[in-house]
Amino acid sequence: MARGIVQEGLTIQSQILGKPIHYTIYLPNDYETSVRSYPVVYLLHGSRSDDTSWISYGETHLTADELIANRTIPPMILVMPDGGNSRYINNYDRSLCYEDFFFQEFMPAIESKYRIKSEKWFRGILGLSMGGYGALVYALKYPEIFSTCVSFSPSIYTDEMIVSMTDVEWASNRASAHGQGLTGIDRLTDHYRSYDPFRIAEAADPERFKVLKLYLDCGDQDFRNQGVALFHIRLRQLNIAHQYRVRSGSHTWSYWRAGFAPALQFIAITFRRS
Secondary structure: OOOEEEEEEEEEEEEOEEEEEEEEEEOOOOHHHHHHHOOOEEEEOOOOOOHHHHHHHHHHHHHHHHHHHHOOOOOOOEEEOOOOOOOOOOOOOOEEEHHHHHHHHHHHHHHOOOOOOOHHHHEEEEEOOOHHHHHHHHHHHHOOOOOOOEEEEEEEOOOHHHHOHHHHHHHHHHHHHHHHOOHHHHHHHEEEEHHHHHHHHHHHHHHHHHHHHHHHHHHOOOHHHHHHHHHHHHHOOOOOEEEOOOOOOOOOOOHHHHHHHHHHHHHHHHHHHO
């Protein structure tokens, strides 16, 4: 079976973040022998991880190879940026503006360097845990940029869950994103609300989401499953179409690896314009 090309240790110099940002990329096996452009999926990793985790633990390149070889999905490019512990947003004091970097520097650099189709119909985003949250925020805020979004085990919460969260939980990476030392209801700042997937979905015109394909997947034993289940219910109440999956498993790479093939097949439906 033909294998795709995995390139690791690549960097983009960011003026916004003031440092080079690493990324990993997967190119389909015929990329170097063709002249055509390809669809792209951006993969956002979880906290305390980096861009290499998709290959090291997710084995996403092997799944993509098999699906492409079987013609289950079309050849596509997978782009894996290093998001650090940024939650993929602009943080509360703008000392770390990852969202600005992603849309103003990273995507333009990637899509000018590689042969990537420029229309939104051929651009998807997928993430897990912190990256699942980031993927949801990006897709809900910018449905004109992404055609599809897959969110595995996203770290999303109701207001009640945020208010009752322990100080240790808040300090993990939410404090650096939304505000240090906040407790109880004081955590529900304007900044936090602006990046809350519940509020983004509620405030938008539902017409904006009619051409956005959403896919949620969280294990029945995952500590994130309550927030994801409640978000699924809210999307139904808002008549925002989406697919929702609950499989046996928890917040582990074995769970996400098992779900990666169906997720790529979901994305491929739009890429094939079928």
